[in-house]
Amino acid sequence: MDAMEDKPDDAMDEALHVLDRMNTYMLARDLSVAEEFSADADVLLLASEANELAIGGDEIRAFFERLMSHPVTYSWDWREKKVSSSGDVSWIFAQGDIVLSDIDGELRMPYRMTAVLERKSGKWLIHQFHGSEPAHRP
Numbered sequence: 001m002d003a004m005e006d007k008p009d010d011a012m013d014e015a016l017h018v019l020d021r022m023n024t025y026m027l028a029r030d031l032s033v034a035e036e037f038s039a040d041a042d043v044l045l046l047a048s049e050a051n052e053l054a055i056g057g058d059e060i061r062a063f064f065e066r067l068m069s070h071p072v073t074y075s076w077d078w079r080e081k082k083v084s085s086s087g088d089v090s091w092i093f094a095q096g097d098i099v100l101s102d103i104d105g106e107l108r109m110p111y112r113m114t115a116v117l118e119r120k121s122g123k124w125l126i127h128q129f130h131g132s133e134p135a136h137r138p
Contacts, residue, residue: 011090011119011124012083012084012085012090014119014124015083015085015124016081016083016092018092018117018124018126019078019081019094021033021036022076023075026073026074026075026076027075029073031064031065031068033064034057034061034064036125037057037125037127038125038127039057039125040127042055042056042127043057043126043128045059045060045063045126045129046131047063047129047131048098048111048131071102072100072101072102073100073101074100075098075099076096076099076111076113078096079097080093080094080096081094082094088118088120089116089117089118089119090117090118090119090124091116092113092114092117093112093114094112094113094114095110095111095112097109097110097111098110098111098131098133109133110133110134111131111133111134112132112133112134113129113130113131113132114129114130115128115130116128
């Protein structure tokens with residue numbers, strides 16, 4: 001391993017920091033969240049609602065603009081995060097709650113996500129993000 005290459009644990013920690021930054025941006029209603037995604041034309045965000053598919057940087061930015069136009073602030077409270085990494089690619093699984101906050105309080109719902117990240121020019125960027133709300137069973 002040469003001096004410029006990260007140790008695997010460092011790469012995995014850096015990839016997990018992407019989730020932390022996304023949450024910070026979401027809580028601040030800051031569109032910088034879209035910059036956590038790759039600029040590649042085939043970058044993909046698939047969220048939990050039927051119409052929440054965005055492909056490419058313009059669509060991903062528009063997705064977050066729509067989300068942040070709602071009176072609700074969205075964030076995540078992850079209880080479990082797992083990351084694996086190989087070279088300049090990492091994949092993450094996280095589960096916890098999506099948190100919807102407004103002046104009346106907050107609503108929490110179970111949420112799971114997977115993401116594939118690629119390190120480009122020293123920065124980890126999301127290439128695919130898949131989120132879902134698991135069905136409740138009695």
